[in-house]
Amino acid sequence: MPNGILVIDKPEGWTSMDVCAKLRGMLHEKRVGHAGTLDPMATGVLPVFVGRATRAVEFASESDKEYIAGLKLGVITNTQDTTGEVLEERPVQVDHHQLWNALAQFQGDILQVPPMYSAIKRNGKKLYELARKGQEVERAPRKVSIRALGVLDEDRPDAPPQPGRADYTLRVRCSKGTYVRTLCHDIGQVLGCGGCMSSLRRTEAAGFTLAEAVTLEAVQAAADRGEAEALLLPVDEYFARCGWPGRAVLRPEAERRLRSGAPVGAPGMEGDFRVYSESGAFLALARCQGGRMQVLKRFFEP
Known part of the structure; x- marks a missing residue:
């Protein structure tokens, strides 16, 4: 039975759920879920x-993300990307200095109004369902954090001005x-x-990068050879790289108690740990305090 993580390089035109549905068939496993939705036009991790x-x-799903995005100035659409209906076109007279000054306003914690074409629900209806009917509803701003924002290629704040570049x-x-x-x-707008x-390409999510990503075609080829499970990364690898550095190994009696839901002693241990059996099997995430181990999430089969 397959268990682990596949880092997929999502192709353009697929929804994230399309990818999960395809993998369910390839791997013959119903339990498949993704961490972080990508729009159909987007590609990447x-x-x-x-x-x-x-x-x-x-x-x-709580982790930071990194993207390479195409910015097209002078065009406003109903979806806020080039897949939507063009609402307005304006002349562009922006140089590098003006662009970098605008980007500086979006660094750090900002308030962002979610787009109408999104899966956020209002009274049980997804916003994009209302938008497709020509309806627009008020959306409360949400706080998000922009950790880094810059222009790629040859562009720098001190580059020669190129007014009119879009x-x-x-x-x-x-x-x-x-x-x-x-x-x-x-x-x-600024x-x-x-x-x-x-355009949009995600280069990192949940600590995984494009260097670790595989295509759906590669997964299908491996599945045809009966080797698809070899592409799966162990789930504890995610926790090892994303804030769970502690590692605890249980002796057989303590492992039996953990598996049965009984209290497990943890004398002298404080903090959050990845918990393993003596054989190396990843069992759980746990928090140790006051000489006791509290299981936060189990990863073994009952």
Whole structure:
């Protein structure tokens, strides 16, 4: 039975749930979930959790993300990206200094109004369902964090001005819940010419990068050879690299107590730990305090 993490390089035109559905068939496993939705036009890192590893999705979904995004100035659309209906086109007279000054306003903690074309629910209806009917409702601003924001390629704050240039490539590192297309739209508003997102590629999520990502075609080829499980990363590898450095190994009696739900003593141990059996099997995440081990999430089969 497959258990672990597949870091998929999501292709353009697929939803994140499309990818999960495809992998369920390839791996013959119903328990498949992803950490961090990507829009159909976006490509790049989509961590997919399989089998018992799906228990880690709630942790991985909270992580920061990194993107390479195309910013197209002078165009405003109803979806805030180039897949939508063009609402307005404006002339662009922006130089590098003006662009970098605008980007500086979006560094750190900011308030962002979610787009109408999003999966956020209002009274049981997803916003994009209302938007497709021509409806717009008020959305409360949400706090998000932009950890890093800059222009790629040859562009620098001290580069020669190029007034009228409309297309730029941004690097964005941000918190969970950030809409990069809304960021592009808002940058355009600050510059006065409007803007939208023309492309999006996620380069990092849940601590995984494109260097570790595999294509759906590669997974299918491995599945055809009966080798797909070899592509799975162990779920404890995610926790090892993302804030759970402690490692605790239980003796057989303590392991039996943990598996049965009985209290487990942890004298002299304080903090959060990845818990293993003596044979090396990853059992759980636990918090140790006051001489006791409190299990936070189990990763073994009952």
